[in-house]
Amino acid sequence: MKIEVRSLRKYKDVNSKTMASLNLVLNDAIIIRDVKLFKTEKGLQVLMPARKTTGGNILVIANPTNNKISEEIMKCVLDAYDDGVISQGNLEELEITELKMKIINNPNTPRLKAIVMITFNDAITINDIRIIETENGLFVVMPTARNSEDDYYYDLVIPTTKKYYEEITNRILEGYKKIAPEEKMQSSYSQIKVHVLGIKR
Numbered sequence: 001m002k003i004e005v006r007s008l009r010k011y012k013d014v015n016s017k018t019m020a021s022l023n024l025v026l027n028d029a030i031i032i033r034d035v036k037l038f039k040t041e042k043g044l045q046v047l048m049p050a051r052k053t054t055g056g057n058i059l060v061i062a063n064p065t066n067n068k069i070s071e072e073i074m075k076c077v078l079d080a081y082d083d084g085v086i087s088q089g090n091l092e093e094l095e096i097t098e099l100k101m102k103i104i105n106n107p108n109t110p111r112l113k114a115i116v117m118i119t120f121n122d123a124i125t126i127n128d129i130r131i132i133e134t135e136n137g138l139f140v141v142m143p144t145a146r147n148s149e150d151d152y153y154y155d156l157v158i159p160t161t162k163k164y165y166e167e168i169t170n171r172i173l174e175g176y177k178k179i180a181p182e183e184k185m186q187s188s189y190s191q192i193k194v195h196v197l198g199i200k201r
Contacts, residue, residue, distance in 0.1 A: 001026060001027055001072070001089050001090070001092055001112065001121055001123050002026070002027050002028065002087065002088070002089045002090060002091040002092065003024060003025075003026060003072060003073055003087070003088055003089050004024070004025040004026075004028075004076075004086055004087040004088075005022050005023070005024060005025075005076055005077060005086045006022065006023045006024075006025055006081035006086065007022060007023045007088075008020055008021075008022040008077055009021050010081070010082050011023065014077065017038055017039045017040070018032075018036050018037070018038055018039075018165050019037045019044070019081070020036070020037040020077075020081055020082070021034065021035070021037075021101065022035050022036075022037070022077065023035065023037050024062075024073065024076075026120065026121075026123075026185065027091060027093075027094050027120075027161065028091060028160060029094040029120075029159065029160055029161075029164050030050065030094070030120060030124070030126075030157060030158070030159060030160065030164070031037070031157070031158040031159075031160060032048065032061075032062045032124075032156065033049060033154070033155070033156050033157070033158070033159055034049040034080070034145060034156055035047070035048055035049060035077070037049045037077055037078075037081060038171070040174065043067075043096075044074075045074075046070075046073055046077050048060050048061065048062045048063065048064075049061040049062060049145065049198070051143075051145055058198055059127060059128060060127065061126065061127055061156050061157065062124055062126055062127075062129055062156070062157060063124065063125045063127065064123065064124055065119060065122060065123055065124065065125055066123075068121075069123045069124065072088070072089060074171070075088065076089075078090045078196060079140055079166070086123060092121060094107045094120060094164065095118065095120065095121050096118060096119070096168070097119050097121060097122045098117075098118070098119035099116070099117075099118050099119075099121075099171065099172070099174075099175050100116070100117040100118075100124070100188075101114050101116050101117075101175055101176060101179060102114060102115045102116075102162045103179065103180060107112070110133075111132050111133050111134070112130060112131075112132060113131045113132065113133050113138065113176070113180070114130070114131040114176055114180070115129070115131075116129040116130070116172055116175075116176075117126065117129070117133065118168070118171075118172065126142075126143065126157050127143065128143040129141070129142060129143060129157075129172065131176055133174065138173055138176070140168075140169040140172050140173065142155045142156070142157045142159075142198055143156045143157050144156060177185075
């Protein structure tokens with residue numbers, strides 16, 4: 001998988017544990033924002049974007065699925081931080097390899113229809129994608145975060161092109177239509193069978 005670092009910003013405060021913030025771009029297709037290079041007692045660590053849930057737990061928005069991918073991301077971020085090398089790995093066709101969905105039927109949030117987890121190339125799982133019902137039909141919302149200073153929301157995960165966005169959202173909505181009639185409310189995620197098909201550039 002090709003991993004690229006963009007918009008790397010080094011922090012100059014020597015007392016701060018956060019050394020840098022950056023965006024990751026995977027296979028020229030998916031941008032993951034708000035990634036941090038963090039100093040811990042055990043050494044440097046890459047922290048993927050996360051948010052607090054209503055229950056007070058931490059939900060990581062973009063999760064590497066295995067140690068190999070975590071190590072590749074760490075190496076790429078450190079090389080970018082130390083030497084300015086911004087891109088590593090081989091470009092692969094973007095694939096959706098897993099799709100999971102939790103149907104929501106809560107009268108307190110009637111517009112929220114489902115929460116989705118999607119895995120690309122057996123490498124990165126994106127959490128907290130939402131299916132919302134609008135006046136114009138169903139709409140897929142990528143994970144967001146709130147900027148407390150300016151009080152606005154921004155996307156944490158962004159497909160790099162309109163074509164990628166449409167392909168990804170179409171697959172998600174197809175999955176929703178498969179299980180929504182059967183599931184009124186779920187406490188856990190349902191695995192949706194997906195054909196592992198690449199998303200063409």
